[in-house]
Amino acid sequence: MFNITDGRIYMNDDAGNMIAEVTFPNIDDNTIIIDHTFVDDSLRGQGIAAKLMLEVINYAKTHNKKIKASCSYAVKWFDKNKDEYKDIYVG
Template sequence: MMFKQEPGRFYINDESGKMIAEITYKYIGEYIAATHTFVDPVLRGQGIAQKLVDEVVRLSRSEGKKIDPVCPYVKNLFEKDMQYSDVYLKR
């Protein structure tokens, strides 16, 4: 699945151009805040939200920044999966 990127978000649109999944983030000083994750109900349960998180994680690793998981989904994922421990900004 190929996500599009704009400043502050990764997303995917359906064939009609409707946004069907996205993650938003913002730079705050030396870290990235993952602020919101959305997946259209028809697509839920397919791992798309985690793939969106992985895009922000890839970005943060390439820039040497930690991620503040403001979004509850991202925070829950970071707390359950140790593969994100290197980027998890715990508060």
């Protein structure tokens, strides 16, 4: 479903157009920052952005990273789920 690279998780449609994306560059050796989330209008309301957040969490855990967020969606998502992810989300 998702393509995962360092600093980016995304999904393309059948024509190769990017339809969902989250970017998370390293800010130091131990921390990434979610700075952008995008979901195409055609996918809104299907929980795709939340799935992107879970993919970033899996990526961070696999790579022993903590997560910060500057993207407004990610900040709100982690605020809503802070108890569950307090071990990995550092604000």
